[in-house]
Amino acid sequence: MKTYPMIPFPTSQDLTYGTYRRLLPYNQRVETFLKDNLATFSHTLVVHYRGTDRYHTGPVSLSQYFDALSRAFETGQFDQVYIATDEEQVIEQFVDFMWQKYQFDNITYNQTIQSKDGIGIHFVPLAESEKILPGNQVILDAHSLSACDTVICTGSNLIAYALILNTVLKPIYLDLHSRSIK
Secondary structure, X not given: OOOOOOOOOOOOOOOOHHHHXXXXXXOHHHHHHHHHHOOOOOOEEEEEOOOOOOOOOOOOOHHHHHHHHHHHHOOOOOOEEEEEOOEHHHHHHHHHHHHHHHOOOOEXXXXXXXXXXXXXXXXXXXXXXXXXXXXXXXXXXXXXXXXXXXXXXXXXXXXXXXXXXXXXXXXXXXXXXXXXXX
16 A cells, blocks of 8 residues: 655645645546636636535625625736636626626636526536536636636635645635635
8 A cells, every 4th residue: 555645734835736636636537628628817816606505604795705806806916807606697796797897808707507596506406417517617616716816715625625726826715804815
């Protein structure tokens, strides 16, 4: 049995993607999926909105996201906004907000399975051939988030994984105020 050295209190340099990549490699299907679908991001602000499965610390309102988005966007350092959510209506609301307030339309998101009724996609019955799609979406979102500069978010495993992939990603937590990076 092969063993791997574990670091009890790793530094950010220890928590590099390369370290975890060796320990938990993706299979060829996932590698191909990421290669075919991962976009290139530059000066991008991410909004990761969890509404359909927000149970840990309670919901964070869209107005709180809009306020945080405005504060971050008005710094002038972002050319693009990326929205990571599984809710179609939320994407529409962020697009409308950015257009109404800033006449800004350089907004992108992964076009995968999205909830149309506020019910989490993990509760939606899928055909056998579609059951892999939510997992693909999570992996793609994590890699997309990690390729950006700053993420407005709530605490989640997706955010934790994106921070492992990119240790200099700046999270702005809306539910963990003491851990926010301003």
